[in-house]
Amino acid sequence: MTATFKIWRGDAKGGEFRDYTTEVAEGMVVLDAVHDIQRTQAPDLACRWNCKAGKCGSCSAEVNGIPKLMCMTRLSELPLERPVTVEPMKAFPILKDLVTEVSWNFRVKKQIKPFKPRPPDAPDGTWRMQQDDIDRVQEFRKCIECFLCQDVCHVLRDHQMHEKFIGPRFLIHVAALEMHPLDTEDRIEELRNTQGIGYCNITKCCTKVCPESIQITDNGIIPLKERVVDNFYDPLGWIWKGLKKLLTH
């Protein structure tokens, strides 16, 4: 059986979709087909990949218009009677063909206040944590930094607000730090003022495309939005906290 793949070819100056027809077999994923095309028809086709197991986050692309890991997208899940489109991610500059320049993400990460644990609990310099306390942030640690969530987020993808919004990946990173039972740093002010959490309008597209099934919106972004409300928009909460402080001292 054969299938046609419409693959975007080009670089920062421009490009076009080109059709490639290749043999497909049971169990194949999109990355296998792209490799076949690379091997037999287009040796200059640029494509980033590494583990072929959905854990390195390298082969992110858009398959039939939806951000996916090519190595985890089975051909049996796609309608092969029509050409399968494969494009690079839209939220980042194109280097060549399916490869995009994602270094912006790493620069953003450096600007987030790092983990700052409380003083050690034991004389040997170690800490004690309950599993209940750490369960919540362990979900966020599953992130493989494939940046599919950044790609699908319309604030970055369509509105190109990279200067003002850090995107779902880094909101999850902030959530992992902010909700960590040992962490003592406060990141809420930056979250509102410079990292732009208010730009998220809860479309949940990031959650839908996450290959690790992290509940990015419900478990990460919305709880952070609520923490921003605590600090900036809840006068009754401030009074309540003030009273509690007064009563405990």
Add this chain to the structure above:
Amino acid sequence: MNGTTTTSLPRRSFGETMRADVWWTQPLLVFIGLSIFIIYSTWAAFQSENYFSGNYISPFYSPEIFGDSPHSWLGRKPTWWPGWLLFSPALLVLWAPAGFRVTCYYYRGAYYKAFWADPPACTVGEPRKSYWGERSFPLIMQNVHRYFLYLALVFLIILSIDVWKALWFSDGFGIGIGTIVLAINVVLLSGYTFGCHSLRHLAGGFLDQFSRSPACYRAYTCVTCFNQRHMLWAWLSLFWVGFADLYVRLCAMGIWHDFRIV
């Protein structure tokens, strides 16, 4: 955030996408569902009649602060009410549950897509170039959600009292279809309210160390349980609250006759 030129493929126009699926189905269904509810509830709120039938009162009109029915808390429409200002007992109370739903995190995501195409669906081109998000007026007001939550919790108590009253007919205790309709309404509204993201935060989500507050952790776990099906509760409760009003209305108009089970 760290200047990088991020021009890639050309910006797509409104509705343009490479998606091969019927992406417009979900926003269309949301648009139709919410539109039907908004039109019906607005019409019902302005009727100011046929909102009670014996011991049943429509949830759109409860609590009836001022009004003509025996359910009214403070009697008839006050004499000081300006003549030019339209009066309906529903208008005095309906803003609170409406505000709770409008500012709800689930509905926000749904109606931004369905009514404002912001975006129409994931990876589908948008109609506007400018974008403000929820950072500036008017959408910054969405942060008031937890205050509407407090009101919604009060409304749950009031609607539960209505169910209790719906058990007592002129000839004593009984259960009618109307009693069950109103009781299901409270159950569904409770499922929706107890799964609220703001409640999840206030119940324990604000903590970094759950182990220090076991009661908060239990409450958080419980709210999380409802929260995982928040969309389902939102739609079921929306449909049923409208149906509960319709049931009471049709009984009051004599079109439907309430059946007494007990």
